[in-house]
Amino acid sequence: MKFVISREALIKPLQLVAGVVERRQTLPVLSNILLVAEGDQLSMTGTDLEVELVGRVQLDEPAEAGSITVPARKLMDICKSLPDTAQIELTLTGQKMVIKAGRSRFTLSTLPAAEFPNVEDSPESFELNVLQSQLRHLIDQTGFSMAQQDVRYYLNGMLLEISENSLRAVSTDGHRLATSVAEVDTNGPTNSQFIVPRKGILELARLLQSGDDQVKLVVGANHLRAHAGDYTFTSKLVDGKFPDYQRVIPQGGDKFVLGTRQELRQVFSRIAILSNEKYRGVRLSLTNGYLQVMANNPEQEEAEETVAVDYEGDTLEIGFNVNYLLDVLSIVSSEVVRFTLSDSNSSALIEGLDDANSIYVVMPMRM
Numbered sequence: 001m002k003f004v005i006s007r008e009a010l011i012k013p014l015q016l017v018a019g020v021v022e023r024r025q026t027l028p029v030l031s032n033i034l035l036v037a038e039g040d041q042l043s044m045t046g047t048d049l050e051v052e053l054v055g056r057v058q059l060d061e062p063a064e065a066g067s068i069t070v071p072a073r074k075l076m077d078i079c080k081s082l083p084d085t086a087q088i089e090l091t092l093t094g095q096k097m098v099i100k101a102g103r104s105r106f107t108l109s110t111l112p113a114a115e116f117p118n119v120e121d122s123p124e125s126f127e128l129n130v131l132q133s134q135l136r137h138l139i140d141q142t143g144f145s146m147a148q149q150d151v152r153y154y155l156n157g158m159l160l161e162i163s164e165n166s167l168r169a170v171s172t173d174g175h176r177l178a179t180s181v182a183e184v185d186t187n188g189p190t191n192s193q194f195i196v197p198r199k200g201i202l203e204l205a206r207l208l209q210s211g212d213d214q215v216k217l218v219v220g221a222n223h224l225r226a227h228a229g230d231y232t233f234t235s236k237l238v239d240g241k242f243p244d245y246q247r248v249i250p251q252g253g254d255k256f257v258l259g260t261r262q263e264l265r266q267v268f269s270r271i272a273i274l275s276n277e278k279y280r281g282v283r284l285s286l287t288n289g290y291l292q293v294m295a296n297n298p299e300q301e302e303a304e305e306t307v308a309v310d311y312e313g314d315t316l317e318i319g320f321n322v323n324y325l326l327d328v329l330s331i332v333s334s335e336v337v338r339f340t341l342s343d344s345n346s347s348a349l350i351e352g353l354d355d356a357n358s359i360y361v362v363m364p365m366r367m
Contacts, residue, residue: 001035001037001063001064001065001066001067001068001090001091001092002037002063002064002066002089002090002091002092003037003042003059003063003064003089003090004059004060004061004087004088004089004090005042005057005059005060005087005088005090006060006085006086006087006088007079007082007083007084007085007086007087007088007101008084008085009057009058010057010079010088011079011080013044013055013056013057013230013231014033014044014055014075014076014079015076016053016055016206016207016231017033017044017045017046017053017054017055017072018033018046018072018073018075018076019046019053019203019206020046020047020048020051020052020053020203021033021046021047021048021072021073022048023073025048027117028111029069029111029115029116029117030047030048030049030117031071031072031073032069032070032071032072032110032111032116033045033046033069033070033072033075034046034067034068034069034113034116035067035068035069035070035090036066036067036113037059037063037064037065037066037067038063038065039062039063039065040058040059040060040061040062040063041056041057041058041059042056042057042059042063043055043056043057044056044057045116046072047116047117047118047119048199049117049119050119050197050199050200050235050236051119051197051199051200051203051233051234051235051236052118052119052233052234052235053203053207053231053232053233053234054231054232054233055230055231056230056231057230066092067113068092068097068110068111068112068113069110069111069112069113069115069116070097070108070109070110071108071109074108075099075108078099078106078108082101082102082104083101083102086101086102087101088100088101089101092110095109095110096108096109096110097109097110119223119234119236121220121223122220122221122222122223123220123221124218124219124220125192125219125220125221126187126192126218126219127187127216127217127218127219128162128167128184128186128187128216128217128219129184129185129214129215129216129217130167130182130184130214130215130217131212131213131214131215132208132209132210132211132213132214132215132228133208133209133210133211133212134167134182134184135167135182135204135208135215135217136205136208136209136210137180137182138167138168138169138180138181138182139158139169139201139204139205139208140205140331141169141178141180141331141358142158142169142170142171142178142179142180142358143158143171143201143202143205144171144178144327144331145171145172145173145176145177145178145327145360146158146171146173146198146201147171147172147173147174147198148173148198150173150174152174153238153240154195154238154240154241154242154243155172155173155174155242155243156197156198156238157171157195157196157197157198157200157201157238158170158171158195158196158198158201159171159193159194159195159242159245160193160194160195160196160224161192161193162186162190162191162192162193163186163190163191164186164190164191165183165184165185165186166181166182166183166184166186167181167182167184167186168180168181168182169181170242170245172243172245172248175321175324175362175363176324176327176328176360176361176362176363177245177248177249177360177361178328178331178358178359178360178361179245179249179358179359179360180357180358180359181357181358182357192219193242194219194224194237195237195238195240195242196224196235196237196238197235197236197237197238199235200224200235200236203233203235204226204233204235207226207228207231207233208228209228209229213228213229215227215228216228222236222237222239223235223236223237224237248347248361249349249359249361250340250342250346250347250348250349250361252342253340253341253342253346253349254313254342255286255311255313255314255316255340255341255342256311256313256338256339256340256341257286257291257309257310257311257338257339257340257341258309258310258311258336258337258338258353259291259307259309259310259336259337259339260335260336260337261329261332261334261335261336261337261352262335263307264291264307264325264329264337265326265329265330267293267305267307268282268293268322268325268326268329269326270303270305271293271294271295271303271304271305271322272295272322272323272326273303274295274296274297274301274302274303275295275296275297275303275322276295276296276297276298277297279321279365280321280322280323281295281319281320281321281322281365281367282294282295282319282320282322282325283295283317283318283319283367284316284317284318284319284320285315285316285317286309286311286313286315286316286317286318286341287311287315288311288312288313289308289309289310289311289312290306290307290308290309290311291306291307291308291309291311292304292305292306293305293306293307295322316341316343316344317344318341318343318344318348318364319344319364319365319366319367320348320362320364320365321362321365324362325350325362328350328360328362332350332351332352332355332358332360333352333355334352334353334354334355335353336352336353336354337350337351337352337353338350338351338352338353344364345364346364347361347362347363347364348361348362348364349361350362
């Protein structure tokens, strides 16, 4: 096996594929990526048995065909350290991979390609074509609410729901919820739901571009496969039932607060400095035309600030984790945001004034 490739052509797909590989592995071969050279194409595969990414690169001249696995992190670090204009020659000599570029020479250990695991296939249920930019937007709008290492394992990921001509993303960690929807052409079964694990969502987001290119999603019984340009991404699905998110979205709130997103974000950021480091609580006090934000901590330190908002109604005091509010205000694209509230024990519904496709729910906290 032998091929020559420019650093410029190799570095981006190598970084994406190596990003899937976990640093700590039970199987030595999972620290490696699979290289397969055939004709004028090189394919690279990385996996952790939950997600798998295959990247393909066109070679300038035909390769001596072959396949082998090499340490992902070391190969990436070597390539990153070489000059931008370097031409890299990789040659399999016995059980070693020899890498040459200019006057540099590296020898890496290898493991046989036969030892490299495949993420097993499941029968295809249906497929869906969607713009990469649309899917990336859905993930960006909702990904921050995914749980991390929650015992309710079905929360450690994102629900994708396909209904007639729409694709919806939903995530929640039990304290807040984010959902966003996009119009797509659905040619498969509608009213279908599946949960993609957290790592699968994060790796898929890294892959997606912002242009008008499409990504083809192929959904199986327990796998999601995405074909995007020169990449094929596969993730296992979470085997579990996602909570009924519709029941979590508060209905019938009668108190509406309109505020400037950037101004509210700055106020919450300042007040957060003196909030309790563990619980991150801030108290919001609403009166006609004004919102007062207050925080204190066990050191008896206090912060308060009043900001003008569009609000008419009864006085209301309610507490929130300030980080949850800041996360929403960081992601909403509208310049004006609307909070819909009912009382101090009910969740807040937050949405951008000119974006009806994304809504956010934040549970209150006792202060």
